[in-house]
Amino acid sequence: MARESRRVKIALAGIPNVGKSLIFNRLTGGRAWVGNWPGVTVEKKVGTLRVNGAEIEVVDLPGIYSLTAYSVDELIARNFIVEEKPDVVVCIVSAINLERSLYLALSLLELGANVVIDLNMVDLAEKEGYKIDYKKLEFLIGVPVVPTVATTGRGIGKLKETIVKAIHEKKVQARIVDYGRIVEEAISKIEEVIKDLAPELAEKYPARWIALKLLEGDSDIVGKVSKLPAGKEIIDKANQLREILGKKIGDPESYIVKQKYERVLEIVKAVVERVAVPRVSMTDLLDSVLTHKIVGIPLALSAIYLLFRFAFEVSVPLADLVDVAINSYLHDIVLGIHGLPDWLTSFLADGVIAGVGAVLIFLPIIAFFFLGFAILEDVGYMARVAFLVDKVFHKFNLPGKAVIPLIIGFGCNVPGVMAARAIEDENERKTTALIAPLASCNARLPVYLVIGGAVLGASAGFAVLSLYVLGIILALIVGLLLRKTLFKGASSGFIMELPPYMMPRFDNVAIKTWERTKRFLFKAGTVIFLGTVIVWLLSVTGPEGYLGPEALEDPQLLRESWAGILGQLLASTVFSLMGWDWRAAVALFFGFVAKEIVVSSMAILYGVGEEKIVDVIAERHVFTPLTAYAYMAFVLIYVPCIATLAMVRNELGLKYAILALIYEVLLAYIVSLSIISIGSVLGFR
């Protein structure tokens, strides 16, 4: 009975870029529960496949090449298969990347999974001039093979049918690879020992697979086996055999992998059939220009420039629409409600609505930025950008891939930090997540524009540009320092599949844009909203108690608030060398919450509307050009806003969030101070 009530469960496996997410969507209709695998920040997606009235749970495994213990993703996948025993594992195999995908398929078979092979992207193979005899492939590996084209949906119906059929007829092909007499003998010896001494182990895992892993010296399995009562004996036996094998065939691990690969090549050779004279591939042609040594970089910069233009200039009407709707319309409605206590009106209007407004005004810019970015990504261009910068990044002990979180960070640091997940090496991933907040996000720009516009005059544009560059340079330098100190250790290597260029697909682009924007909206939204409320509270209260909403309009009164007192304290102590006004210091303090708020709090502090703030700063000579530039640099570097810190905590833990906080404040201080001292030595004012 227990067996009956258990839901039927299938898993999707495949190497990266085989079209797994698309297949997942095709099977489940796109609706999915998204979360993390327990204990790690690797995304887990679960959906439901409905066929003939039955409901089947579909679990998306991480994109992997193999099932070793070297990578978290692979461990997740194999533990899932072993422990949860999905009824079917659908292995998606790419027809244009047959060798590596079949290698994974064989690994899954060896693990004793009930595999169905989805031979995807057959359309692209045909374009390349070859065909895959899938019947023969089916025959050779003994499990069902279904050719599909995920983009058009061809073959998906057949795939569903095959999955349902496979649920009832389990096929196990654990002996798919023959490792040659010597190794096979060793395998069967260990298998016997396992069956004798630890039958419970043999129940859970295929004994042959355990034997193989012990011969390979797989750390995870060795650890698990040695915990068993009879563990020591088994391990000793395995080690003894390993040694004997080592003398005959070299390193057993390396030998086993090579043998498996040879088997893959054998299969590939048998099933691939050339049907047309191969022509030059479009991808190689485009790559010869797009990754060109000389023109590649200016092209990438041009693309990013156009992306920025798209984000900032094309989104203007939407941003203004939001602004009008919230800051005028909604604000007025709240002010118009009679009978509310004063403090509540102020709380709603100046705290809640202003806070939500501060976040939402950026929503269109960020959405447009991520829309443009998703298009570049879906076309396949971002992988090429990683290639272009790798040589430079390598000098800073970072992989070229680290450029992607930085570019995303230009949009919003929160998804930028999150994008560091894509980096396999742990040290490199942590470093990248910690430096991504140095990318100058959209929220910092208004600060630059207001202060630069007011004080720097004609050179404002150049100053702003220089800050973007400064952000990247600092990110690289800090990255290098982190890699030399906290996250030492050789890189495990930057290796990436380079998929062919493709037309961007609407659904892919829409999903990616939405996922990143959503992160800004909810994560940033809630945290920034709370922060704004706190700012409001600190401004309308002081040592003498509640000051009333007038504090927000009257700079004299504001001085008496907690926020004012703190600002004066900051300005007279730590910032005394910088020559900043106390109001500017308070604005920085508020900027902790979100950089967006720096400008609006300055407006409040100088007692004018946001539209006049530029004039006020210019007329009152709040900054000299030098202190203004130092202030802008400080805004760039110090604390990446609460939401980003929350994300760092989410990804790396509290310890690293605190580290990020401290290093950024310190760095901001050092850089600003250097700008001021070096600037004044050079005679700037």
Add this chain to the structure above:
Amino acid sequence: MPLAYAQEGKLVRIVAIRAGKGLHRRLHELGIIEGKMVRVIKTQGPGPVIIEIVNDSPYVSKRNFPPYRPIATGGRLLLGFGVAMKIMVEEV
């Protein structure tokens, strides 16, 4: 010669991989195995490389199609500078 120094467009044979256990295995699993041939599609010489793994014999040569070049069913791989320095190759 490390792969990072190989010339664009050249066909090279992998002679040794000087890497730690994990990377060594990863490379093997991607098909970068001692003795196999690799075409250097793009390089920033010396720097990261884009390669295609070429298998010695062209798959199934149907009579009417001359074997211009083996069908590469392996896709393209991007190897970072660091990795490309650890793979030793010789020109074929």
Add this chain to the structure above:
Amino acid sequence: MENSKGIFKRYIYVIIPIEVVLGLVYSVAGFIAIINWYLGTTGAGEFLYSDYIPGDLGISLVMLSIGFLMILSAYYWFKRKPVKSLAATTLGLGLAVAAMVMQVLVIIASWLDGIIVGEPIAYEELVMGFLRAEALLGYIALPLFYISLRILSKITT
């Protein structure tokens, strides 16, 4: 293969000369944009051709990149690598089209913005936006881009 030779002939006589000239024009415009940018930052003087070429470093980068690609294309041509030459041309024209489309989008956006904010719309300024260098040259690039993309997709997989 015969077929693609025919296509190539057309390509030689039509696209290459136009493309080289276009590339030169883009490069010149790109340089002027840099000069204007410099004039703007230092306040040293009036913009050159201020109606057509903004003082914007980004747009000058785009225009110079288009110029570079056209040079690269000519270079591949002389090295007898016509296919690569075509690829460079196509990408250059593609970038040109992208820049033009972006400019048009920006104009539409500022028009919509005027309506939303409720300010009087400066139609003259909007119309001048259509005459900016990257837009003007982009109109020329558009049909050429279409043609070279067609040829490129015919001869490749």
